[in-house]
Amino acid sequence: MAGPIVSRVSRVSGANGSSAAPIFVDVDTGVDDAMALAYLLASDDARIVGIASTAGNVPVDQVCANNLGLLALCGADVPVSRGSDRPLAAPLRTAEDTHGPEGLGYARLPSRDGTLTDYDAATAWVKAARDHPGELIGLVTGPLTNLALAMRIEPALPRLLRRLVVMGGAFDYRGNTTPVAEWNISVDPESGSEVFTVWSAAWGLDRPTHLPIVLGLNLTENIAMTPTILSRLAAAAGSATTPMSVLDDRGSRSAASNPLIRVLEDAMRFYFEFHFDQGEGYLAHLHDPLAAAVALDPDLVRYEQATIDVELTGTLTRGMTVADWRGHWGRQPNAHIGVGVDPEVFFDRFIARVGPYAATLG
Template identity: 60%
Template sequence: MDNDTGIDDALGLLYLLASPEAEIVGIASSAGNVPAPQVAANNLALLELVGAPELEVAQGALAPLAVPLRTTEDTHGPQGVGYAELPPTTRTVSDRSAAQLWVDLVREHPGEIVGLCTGPLTNLALALRMEPQLPQLLRRLVIMGGAFNHPGNTTPTNEWNVHVDPEAAKEVFDAFSAAPADRRPIVCALDITETIEMKPAHLVRLAERAGSTPIELVSETDPPESRSAASNPLIRFLTDAVRFYFDFHKLYDQGYLAHMHDPFAAAVALDPSLAITKPATVDVELTGTITRATTVADWAGMWGREPNADIVVATDPEQFFERLVDRIGEYARVAFADGEARR
């Protein structure tokens, strides 16, 4: 997983940890929602919170390929996890860079690794420069990013992850033009991920599944200083993190809800049958005065280039949330069955 944790990235990581069919072989930390060192610290602390086995967490590049880094603490909070606080940890960042981690893993396990990118694509682009055969060595790549027949969430036409490092996104899509058809990236763009709406009732369901008390219903009238009193530490973390995300979406007139972009991509990485996809040729605008970082899909072959992506065009959000609640809720229940995280 290559992420920029990030509230919804945290839920994406938790979804993988809670899924018995998933084996996480490495976590690459991308600069995006917050700077790369904070992302790595968040990933390590989240693993500590739930008592996860030791996993390699590598820090990524400090800046995008060609432009200064832009972060979004207004969306995810000053540390990237909303109102939540993560525990101190003695876990440490890998000696390998995130790009080197990508390269080493695909070389060691050719045809086996599923790559999941829920942040800017800087690390993957750097890895491709080191190993141009990476598209052939991966089993599959899943990307959360882009906007096609849908408004952007950063400018009128572009999505945040691509906006942070459009040069990297273009390099990745160009490189995957060489991937076989069954290894084209699956792209979860805003067109679909903004239909994945978490609401306060989903947090209630998570708490109930985990056996956490009291059952709390967060509200837009809750003051910012409010904190969860949930007995389960993971439910407490999720409630405080996601409530910040609710507040952010409400501030921008999107309702008291949160778009769960990244856990949806994680679910698709484990089970592509959750999504209906359509092949297209994707490119990224780099020079437009008002359209820079826009992802453009050629659905009809007008460019005369083979498809380099399978774009998600439909899904069942309720089916996804049933899985998320069942998996993360049960994971929280088991992890803290005796009051503290089990390793």
């Protein structure tokens, strides 16, 4: 079989010609998940039709609270559904050391005004796909638990979606949870394996453009937020603030005059401190906002097609995403794997969208 194919993912407008694509978001909010939601809320070409809360960075009830609180801050009305409180087969592990005790670092959100849907997150996936057949973009920035459960309810779900983007895995690259495993996949390896296997079986070979887009650490760690870039975001929002520095006291709170910028800065400070303590510098990798941007514009990233699977039983390698670049398994490619991105292009777009949007809230 031939080697990896450098590919472009098809882009199609909605069936009704609308420029605002319906998007369903599955998150374990999380600092960078919150940044991803802010990006989507700020995007005129996106219409969030539902949010699934997944246990991951923090327990599922805290994820629900974070999602509702962020929507309240932004004055947005989006259905939020509670997902499973545990992975398919393993005990839940959470990451308060990375994201803070409530998932958003030092940030404090307003009291949640909204209520959760009376159906769970797996049902929400299916409902959104049936309501927008062939148009819905699916985005997962947490463990794949809810999506796996949704595909059990509706095996045709892959055929109902226009596109699926997954932030997860690490391809020919070190892990951030174990030496070889990325967090989202490591939390629930069984759901990752199930989604990648069932998705490709549902499509077969007739629509290769509908392979999921998978963005691993090999790609997303190129998107490094810094205090300088964060200051550009505040300026674009017209918000007075004090630039952050590694010399600041731990836990210093944002002085931003804009409410959204203040939340994002307080969240990012915790994230900066975590990455600094890991020896990576006073910066933060924005894995999930990149996935949100790619969900709306796949051309932001360069891809290679490959067959991927998740190791489930290895003593040292459980949760590892393995890419068969050369066809050793004799199976057709089941994913577009992100392999190249221009961080400057991404950050320019992020600031151009989120800055003016924040200004409307302040």
